Amino acid sequence: MTPLIEARKLTIQDQHGRKLVDNLSFSLASNSALTILGESGAGKSILAQALLGILPSGICQTGEIKLFGKPLTKISQSQLEAIWAREICFLPQEPSKSLNPIMPMRRQISEVFEFVHLQKYRKATQSADESLTQLNLDGHGAKVPSRLSGGMSQRVAYAAATAAGGKVLIADEPTKGLDRRHAAATIKRLAKYRDHGGLITITHNLQLAEELGGTIIIMRDGQIIEQGDASAVLTEPKNSYTQQLISAAKKKWNRPEKLQQPKPIITLENVSLSRGSKQLFHDFNLTISEGEIIGMVGESGKGKSSLADLSLKLLKPKSGSINYHFDYFPAERPKVLKLSQDPATTFPAHHPLQILLTDLQKKHRFDQDHVEVIMNELGLSAKLLGSKPHQLSGGELQRFSLLFILLLRPRYIVADEPTSRLDMITAEVVNKALLSYLEKHRAALLYISHDRRLVNEISHRVIDLDQTN
Amino acid sequence: MITTISKRLFQAVFVVWAVGTLSFIMMRLLPGNMAFKIAAGRYGYDQVNQQAADMVTSELALDRSAISMYFDWLGSLAQLDFGNSLVSGRPVLHEIQHQLGHSFELALVATIISVLIAVPIGTYCGRRANSLADHTSLFVSAILRAQPVFVIGLILILVFSIHFKLLPVAGFGGSEFIILPATALALSMAALSSRMIKNITNNAVTSSYYQFARLKGLSENQAFERHAKPNITLLFLPFLGVQAICLIEGIVMIESLFSWPGIGHALAHAIFSRDIPMIQASAMVMGLLFVAINSFIDLAVYLIDPRINHSASNHDR
Secondary structure (H helix, E strand, O other), rough: OOOOOEHHHHEEOOOOOEEEEEEEEEEEEEOOEEEEOOOOOOHHHHHHHHHOOOOOOOOEEEEEEEEEOOEEOOOOOHHHHHHHHOOOEEOOOOOOHOOOOOOOHHHHHHHHHHHOOOOOOHHHHHHHHHHHHHHOOOOOOOOOOOOOOHHHHHHHHHHHHOOOOOOOOOOOOOOOOHHHHHHHHHHHHHHHHHHHHEEEEOOOOOOHHHOHHHEEEEEEOOOEEEEEEEHHHHHOOOOOHHHHHHHHHHOOOOOOOOOOOOOEEEEEEEEEEEOOOOEEEEEEEEEEEOOOOEEEOOOOOOOOOHHHHHOOOOOOOEEEEEEEEEOOOOOOOOOOEEEEEOOHOOOOOOHHHHHHHHHHHHHHOOOOOHHHHHHOOOOOHHHHHOOHHHOHHHHHHHHHHHHHHHHHOEEEEEOOOOOOOOHHHHHHHHHHHHHHHHHOOOOEEEEOOOOOHHOOOOOOOOEHHHOOO | HHHHHHHHHHHHHHHHHHHHHHHHHHHHHHOOEEEEEEHHHHOOOOOOOOHHHHHHHHHHHOOOOOHHHHHHHHHHHOOOOOEEOOOOOOEHHHHHHHHHHHHHHHHHHHHHHHHHHHHHHHHHHHHHHOOOHHHHHHHHHHHHHHOOHHHHHHHHHHHHHHHHOOOOOOOOOOOHHHHHHHHHHHHHHHHHHHHHHHHHHHHHHOOOHHHHHHHHHOOHHHHHHHHHHHHHHHHHHHHHHHHHHHHHHHHHHHHHHHOOOOOOHHHHHHOOOHHHHHHHHHOOOOOOHHHHHHHHHHHHHHOOOOHHHHHHHHOOO
C-alpha cells in the first residue's frame, strides 16, 4: 500500500542558509500516527508548510515529498488546491491568529460546507451549528474570535479545518496554550484521525506524543535526534537529549521551605471586580508573604490574569484596597514584576537584546557580574545578545524575560503561564531559576498555570478559581 | 455609542469656536486698510476713494476696537446669528446655503471617482506586491502626490478643454462642468488612497487567516471575497475620514480654479474683500463638514464591525 505522505532526504534552508530541517525521511501509512517532537522554534512549523506545498518564498527545499504516492513537484497548483482540506486537513498553530478577526465563528465553519460541499446557505449554517454543538460550543456561533478563549478558538479552528472532510490531518502544536482538560479532548479528537485516516502532529508536548503512539521523530535545531516506534523511543531513549526531555516531563519538584514567621508584603482586602456584566470577584481577601509561593489554577475566563493584574496594581478594583508593605516607587526600581506567557509580545521586536539590556542597566544600575551569573544559570549564551527578539526561539526569549526580571531583584513576581509555550527542557530551566531566586531573596511568587500537578508540587498554597466561584 | 455622539457634538462646538476665532485673528493680522478693501468689494476697485471708505467705516462701525468686535461676534454666534455679509449686506447663512450644496455635490462626486480609481488599482497591486504594476502605481502616485491639486486641475484644463476641446474650461451648469474639477480632486485623493489600499490588501492576503481560509478548502476568489474584502473595507473607511481634510483643502483651490460657486470659492472671495463674517462662517462650515464626515464614518464602522458589542456598553477584552 502506498504511504499517504512520504518525505525522503528532505532538507529545508532559509535565506541565510540556516538548515531548518536537515535530511528528514519518514512515511505515514494509512491509519497511523506520526509525531514530530522537539524544541520550540521555527523548524517544525516550516515542515508542515513544506508538506502542504506552501513554503514562503526565499525558503528552499531539497529532497522529495510525495503526497499519496505522487511527488509534490509533479502536482500542479490546481491539483494541490484540490488536495487541501479535501484530502489533507491542516490545523494551524495559534488558532486565534488563523481565524478571521471580523467574521463570526459560525460563518468561518459554514463557508466550508457552502463552498466545498456545495450546500445551500441555510443547510451549511445548520451543519456548522451541528459541529459547534459536537464541540460543546453551543451559543458561541455568533461571536468573533476576540471574544473566545484560546481553547474555544482551537475547537473552532478544528471544526473549520476538518469540515471539508480530508482523511489526513496535519496538526501544528495542537495543545499549545491549552489547559489539561482541553488538551486531553484535543488528543482524543486527533486520535480519531489516527484511526480512520492518518495523522501528523508537530508538538513539544511529550504526553501528546505518548498518547498518540505510532512513529515518533525527535528533532533539535533541524537535526533528527531519534526516530522510531513511540513506545520504544519513550521507554528506552538512546540519545541523551531524548533522555533529558523525558526526565524533564517526569520531573518531581521540591518546593522551597516556607519561611519562619514571614512578614506580609501584599494584602488585598475586600476586593471586588467585574468584567462587563460578569462579576469576577466579590469581597476577595488575599495576603502574600515573603518567600511564599502561591499557585493559581482555574479555567479560562475565571479571572486568573485579572487577579494577577490587581495584585500588580495594573488594574483598579471596583471596591476594596490593595496595599504594599514595602517602599514602593514604581519609577525607581520596580519591585513587582510579571513574567508573561508570550515573551514575543513583551519585547520590542527590532532592537538587539544587548541594547535592551544596556538600557536597563543604565537605568537601574546592576552589576555586570550578575548578568553573567544569571545568564549562565539560565543556559543563555552571550552570543544571543546580538540577536533581535524576533530572531530567537520562544524558549530563548522567555529565558531573557526572566533574566531581565531577576536582574531587577523584585520582591514579588507574577508568572502567568510562563512555561505553557515552552518545550519541557526549557520549562524546567525557567522554573528552576525562578524557584532558586525566590529562596535566595525571600521574594514571593504568584504562579498561574493550567498544569495542576506542577502547581501542587511547587506552591505552598493553591488558589483554585473553579471552586471559589 | 451615546458617549461617542456627545463627544462629537462637543467637538463640533469647539471647532466652530476655534475656527471662527482663528479666522478673526488672522484677518486682523492681514496688511491693508479694511475699509478700503470692503469698499472695493462693494463698488469695484475703480470707485474706491476716501469718501467711500469713510462711509463703510461709519456704517459698519469699523473704528471699534478689535476686542469689542470679537465679543459682538461671539455674542451673536451664541444666538446662532452668523451676521450679515459686509459686502452684500445679506445674512451670511443665506449666502452659504447655496454654496454648501454646490460644494457638497463636488465633494461627493470627487470622492466617488477617487474610490472608483483607488480601489481597483489598490487591490490589484496589493495582490501582486512588488510586481511591475505595483511599482508603476507607486511611481504615478508619487508624482501625483507631489503636485498641488490646482496643478493637476490646470493640466486637465490644458489637455481636455483647450487641446481636445471636449469639456468646458470652468463654470457651473450642466453635468459636463463637474467632470474636470471632480476628477482633479479625485486624482489627488486616489494617489494616496490607492497606496493605502495596496498595503491593507497585501496585509490581508498574506495573513494567517487568509492562508487558513485557502487551506480549509476555499478557492482564491472565495477566500478573497470573504476574508480580504470585508477586512479591507473596515480599514479603508476610517482612512476616508482622514482624507476628508485633503478633500476640504482641495475644494478651496479647485473651486477657485474652476469658478465653481461653492463654499471654497466664496471663502477665497471673502478673503479678498475682508468680509470677515463670510470668512468665519465658511471656515466654520468646512470645519463642521470635517466633523460630520468623520462622525458618519464612525457610525458606519460601528454598524459593520462585528467586533463591537452592540448590546453591552462594557466590552470584554
